[in-house]
Amino acid sequence: MTNMKAKVGISVLKGEVLAPPSKSYTHRAVVMASLAEQTIVKRPLLSADTTATIRACRALGAVIREKGDSLIVDGVKGKPSVPDSIIDVANSGTTLRLLMAVSALCDGTTVLTGDDSIRTRPNTPLINVLNQLGASVISTRENGMAPIEVKGPMTGGEAVMDGSISSQFFSALLMACPLCRTRTVVKVDGELKSRPYVEITIEMLESAGIEIELVEDDKGHLSFIIPPKQSYELTGYTVYTVPGDFSSASYLLAAGALAGGGAGSGITVGGLYPNKQGDAAIIPILQDMGANLEWDRARGEVRVNKSRLTGVTVDVGMTPDLVPTLAVLGARSGGEMVIENAGHVRYKETDRLHAMTVELTKMGVDITEEPDQLVIRGGGLHGARVSGWHDHRIVMALTVAGMVAGDTVIDTAESVDISYPGFFEAMKSLGGDIRLE
Numbered sequence: 001m002t003n004m005k006a007k008v009g010i011s012v013l014k015g016e017v018l019a020p021p022s023k024s025y026t027h028r029a030v031v032m033a034s035l036a037e038q039t040i041v042k043r044p045l046l047s048a049d050t051t052a053t054i055r056a057c058r059a060l061g062a063v064i065r066e067k068g069d070s071l072i073v074d075g076v077k078g079k080p081s082v083p084d085s086i087i088d089v090a091n092s093g094t095t096l097r098l099l100m101a102v103s104a105l106c107d108g109t110t111v112l113t114g115d116d117s118i119r120t121r122p123n124t125p126l127i128n129v130l131n132q133l134g135a136s137v138i139s140t141r142e143n144g145m146a147p148i149e150v151k152g153p154m155t156g157g158e159a160v161m162d163g164s165i166s167s168q169f170f171s172a173l174l175m176a177c178p179l180c181r182t183r184t185v186v187k188v189d190g191e192l193k194s195r196p197y198v199e200i201t202i203e204m205l206e207s208a209g210i211e212i213e214l215v216e217d218d219k220g221h222l223s224f225i226i227p228p229k230q231s232y233e234l235t236g237y238t239v240y241t242v243p244g245d246f247s248s249a250s251y252l253l254a255a256g257a258l259a260g261g262g263a264g265s266g267i268t269v270g271g272l273y274p275n276k277q278g279d280a281a282i283i284p285i286l287q288d289m290g291a292n293l294e295w296d297r298a299r300g301e302v303r304v305n306k307s308r309l310t311g312v313t314v315d316v317g318m319t320p321d322l323v324p325t326l327a328v329l330g331a332r333s334g335g336e337m338v339i340e341n342a343g344h345v346r347y348k349e350t351d352r353l354h355a356m357t358v359e360l361t362k363m364g365v366d367i368t369e370e371p372d373q374l375v376i377r378g379g380g381l382h383g384a385r386v387s388g389w390h391d392h393r394i395v396m397a398l399t400v401a402g403m404v405a406g407d408t409v410i411d412t413a414e415s416v417d418i419s420y421p422g423f424f425e426a427m428k429s430l431g432g433d434i435r436l437e
Contacts, residue, residue, distance in 0.1 A: 003411055003412055003414070004411075004412070004413040004414040004436055004437065005409055005410065005411050005436070005437045006395070006399060006402075006409070006410045006413035006424065006435070006436055007408070007409050007434070007435040007436075007437065008399055008402030008403055008406075008408045008409075008410065008432075008433065008434050009402075009403075009406050009407065009408075009433035009434075010259075010403065010404070010405070010433065011255075011259050011403040011427075011431055011432045011434075012259060012260075012261055012431055013255055013256060013259050013261065013266070013267050013403070013427075013430040013431045013432060014260065014261040014265045014266060014430065014431060015268075015429065015430045015431065016267070016269075017252060017267065017269055017270070017426050017429060017430055018244070018269075018270045018271045019244035019245055019246075019248060019249040019252065019269050019270065019271040019272050020045055020245050020248045020249075020419075020422060020423075021043050021044055021045040021242040021243070021244065021245060021271075022045065022242055022243050022244060022245035022246075022247075022277065023045050023047060023049060023050060023094075023245055023247070023248070023419045024094070024197060024200055024245070024247075024277070025204070025242045025243055025245075026041075026044045026045040026050045026053075026242050027049070027050055027092075027094045027095065027098065028171070028175070028200065028201055028204050029041045029044065029204065029240050030044070030050065030053050030054055030064070030071065031053065031098050031099075031102060031175055032175065032204060032205070032208050033062070033064075033071070033073035033075055033232075033238075033240070034057035034060065034061075034064070034076060034080075034102075035076060035077075035078055035080070035102070035175070035179065035232050036073075036075040036077070036208065036231075036232035036233045037074075037075055037077050037232070038073070038074055038075065038238070039073045039075065039233065039238045039239075039240060040070050040071070040072055040073070040239045040240070041070060041071040041073060041242065042069065042070045042239060042240065042241040042242065043069050043070070043241055043242050044069075044070070044071050045242065045245065045419070046066075046421075047417060047418055047419050047420065047421050048090060048091065048092070048417045048418045048421075049090075049091065049092040049094060049095065049418050050092075052088075052089045052090045052091075052095040053089075053092065053094070053095045053098070053099070054071070055087075055088075056087045056089060056095055056099045056112075057099075059083035059084070059085070060076065060080035060081060060083055060099075060102065060103065060106070060110075061079075061080055061081040062074065062075050062076055062080075075232070077231070078105075078179045078231055078232065080102060080103065080105050080106050081106060082106045082107070082108035082109065082110060083103075083110055086111045086113060086147075087099060087103070087110060087111065087112045087113075088113060088114060089112060089113070089114040089118060089146075090114055090115055090118070091114065091115050091117055091118060091349065091418060092114070092118070093118060093166075093168065093348075093349070094168055095114075096112055096114060096118060096121075096123070096146060096148070097123065097126060097166065097168035097169055097171070097172045098168065098171065098172045098175060099112055099172075100112060100123065100126055100127075100130065100148055100150055100172060101126070101130065101172035101175065101176035101177075102172070102175065102176050103150045103152065104130050104133075104135040104137065104150050104152040104153065104154040104176060105152055105153055105154065105176055105179055105180075106150075106153065107152060107153050108151070108152065109149060109150065109151045110149075110150045110151075110152075111147055111148070111149050111150075112146060112147065112148045112150065113146045113147035113148070114146050117349055117350075117390065118145075118146050119145055119146050119147070120145060121145060121146075121347065122144050122145065122166075122347060123139070123144050123145060123146070123148060124139075124144035125161045125162045125165060125166075125169050126169040126172060126173075127144060128159075128161070129159040129160075129161045129169070129173065129186065130150070130154060132157060132158075132159040133154045133155065133156055133159055133173075133177070133184060134153070134154040134155035134156065134157060134180075135150060135151060135152050135154035136150075136151040136152075137149065137150050137151070153180075154176075154177075154180060155181055155182055156177060156180035156181060156183055156184040156226075156228055157182060157184060157185075158185045158186075158187075159184075159185070159186050159187070160187045160188075160189050161173075161186060161187070161188065161189060162189045162190060163188040163189060163190045163191055163192035163193060163222075164190050164191060164193055164343075164344060165193070165344060166193070166194070166344070166347065167192065167193060167194035167195065167197040167198050168197070170186065170188070170192065170198050170201075170224065171197060171198055171200075171201040173224070173226075174198070174201050174202065174205060174212055174224060174226065175201065175205065177226040178205070178210045178211070178212070178226055178227065178228070178230035179229075179230065179231075180226075180228050180229075181228055182228050183225070183226065183227055183228050184224075184225075184226040184228070185224070185225050185226070186223065186224045186226070187221070187222070187223045188221065188223065188224075191317065192222055193317055193318070193320070193344045194278065194317075194318055194319075194320055194344070195278070195318050196276060196278025196279075196318050196319070197278065199276045199278075200275075200276045200277060202214065203275075203276045207240070208232050208233050208238070209230075209231070209233050210230050210232065211226075211227050211230060212224060212225070212226055213225040243271070243273060243275055243277075244270075244271030244272050244273070244300065245277075245279075245419075245420075246272065246277045246279040246280045246282060247277070247279040247321045247322070247393075247419070248396075248419060248420045248423070249269050249272055249282070249302070250279060250282040250321075250322055250325040251325060251396040251397065251399070251400055251420075251423070252269045252426065252430075253282055253286060253293070253302060253304050254282075254286075254325050254328060254329050254397075254400050255267070255400045255403060255427065255430075255432075256269075256293075256304035256305065256306070257286055257289075257291045257292075257293070257304050257305075257306065257307045257309060257329070258307075258309075258328075258329070258332050258400060258403070258404045259306065259400070259403045259404055259432075260305050260306040260307075261305065261306060262305060262306055265305070266292070266303060266304050266305030266306060267303070267304060267430055268301055268302070268303045269301070269302045269304075270299075270300060270301050271300055272295070272300050272301070273297065273300040274297050278318045278319045279319050279321055279322055281318070281319050281322065282319075282322055282325065283295055283302060285312070285314055285322075285326070286304070286307075286309075286329075288312050289307075289309040289310055289311070289312055289329065289333060290307055290308060290309050290310050291304060291307040292304065292305040292306075292307045293305075308334070309329060309332065309333040309334070309378075310333055310334045310335050311330050311333040311334065311335040311336045311337035311338075311376065311377075311378050312337065312338075313337075313338040313340060314326055314337075314338070314339055314340070315340055315341045316339055316340070316341060316342050316345065317341040317342075317344075320342070320344055320345045320348065320352075321348075321393060323339055323342060323345045323352050323353070323356065323374075323393075324352055324356055324393045324394055324396070324397030324398075325393075325396075325397050325400070326339050327339065327356040327360060327367070327374055327376060327397065328360070328397045328398070328400050328401045330367075330374075330376035331360055331363070331365040331367070331376055331378055331380075331381050331401060332378055332379075332381055332404055333376075333378035333379075334378060334379065335377075335378065336375065336376070336377050336378070337374075337376040337378060338373060338374070338375050338376075339373055339374040339375075339376070340372065340373040341372060341373070342373055342374065343371060343372040348391070348393075349389075349390070349391040349392070349393075350389045350391045350394065352391070352393065352394065353369055353374055354369060355387075355389045355394050356374065356394065356397070357369040357374065358387075359386040359387060359389075359394070359398055360376075360401070362384040362385070362386050363381050363382055363383070363384045363386065363401060363405055363408070364380040364382045364384075365378075365380055365381060366379075366380065381404055381405045382405050382407075383402065383405045383406050384405075384407075384408060384409075385408075385409045385411075386398050386408065386409070386410055386411075387410070387411050387412065388410050388411055388412040388413060388415055389412065390412045390415050391412075391415055392415045392416050392417070392418035392419050393419075394415075395410055395412060395413055395415050395416055396416060396420065396423055398410050399423075399424075399427065399432075399434065403427070403432055403433070403434075413436060424436060
């Protein structure tokens with residue numbers, strides 16, 4: 001259904017729910033499995049975005065089958081083939097960036113495009129580096145945006161890339177360049193934003209038998225050194241289980257802190273074990289704000305009750321996907337919430353700094369948008385008709401706000417399918433007053 005509306009009333013949440021599988025890990029697992037020989041990916045997230053990655057990898061020659069709660073992947077053994085047709089990544093920026101680099105391994109030309117939103121998202125740093133590494137890559141409209149035409153094979157070499165726009169550019173190179181015929185060195189120009197996502201990529205690559213060296217000089221400058229002619233995993237089927245997603249769980253945890261039952265009757269979110277996900281930062285942030293929260297790391301369970309929160313200052317340079325969640329938490333906290341080092345959040349599915357400012361203002365929140373930050377003076381929050389901006393994270397964050405404010409209607413609610421198709425069902429299972437129309 002297009003332009004589905006979510007009508008949200010005041011809710012009191014209690015019970016247990018399992019965090020959905022990680023979108024970031026699923027994207028990477030599918031691509032790595034497709035470059036390997038034989039892999040079983042257990043408990044993947046099957047959402048609009050990850051399905052786009054599955055389709056793209058099939059187009060490059062991988063055979064991917066669903067079986068129960070697993071994907072059975074017969075990969076291309078490091079040699080993707082030129083697709084028969086254009087690859088449409090739909091609304092998935094991760095798919096576009098990862099597959100730009102992977103398709104540069106093909107001996108021929110691949111064209112990648114996507115929906116209206118994807119065709120507005122910048123890719124110039126990755127285009128420039130792929131060209132430096134021996135591929136021939138152009139934006140067909142010469143604006144750095146999709147459609148992108150990639151002619152390979154790239155050979156490797158040395159390159160410098162801006163770190164301020166997207167960590168996905170670096171993850172893409174780290175996954176593709178081990179298969180190049182010469183050594184690759186990629187130097188980071190400036191700060192590497194969203195660095196935890198790159199650390200996830202390296203963690204997964206190492207588990208798949210790929211060697212990456214991360215070097216940091218005494219001035220803090222990062223370089224990735226990637227040996228050539230590597231191969232993914234050993235013979236026989238490798239089994240990989242996708243962990244729970246802290247980004248998606250942030251909405252559940254925020255909802256528990258704002259709309260959970262009192263002491264002893266809040267919510268428990270399972271499937272959250274310690275790993276490299278940067279968005280696990282939602283747990284210490286909530287604790288800093290005064291949330292009644294406990295994390296049993298061994299069991300992978302986080303329990304949170306309704307809490308009296310106080311605004312804090314949060315640097316989101318490494319955790320951009322938490323911004324909508326943090327904005328809603330700030331809206332119901334005492335004092336002032338400052339979300340800073342957030343300029344790169346403007347390059348997501350929407351300009352999320354602006355979108356959250358516009359929508360929370362409709363709900364009576366005192367929020368100021370600066371070029372690189374949001375300043376929120378918490379307390380007020382009332383129901384309103386708001387827009388989800390066709391952005392899954394905006395819709396989910398506003399749903400949490402609506403469960404506190406009541407009488408809230410959110411449009412483009414179908415956007416949750418991008419990363420968390422079961423979001424509304426999970427919230428309703430906890431007692432959320434949500435009707436979809």
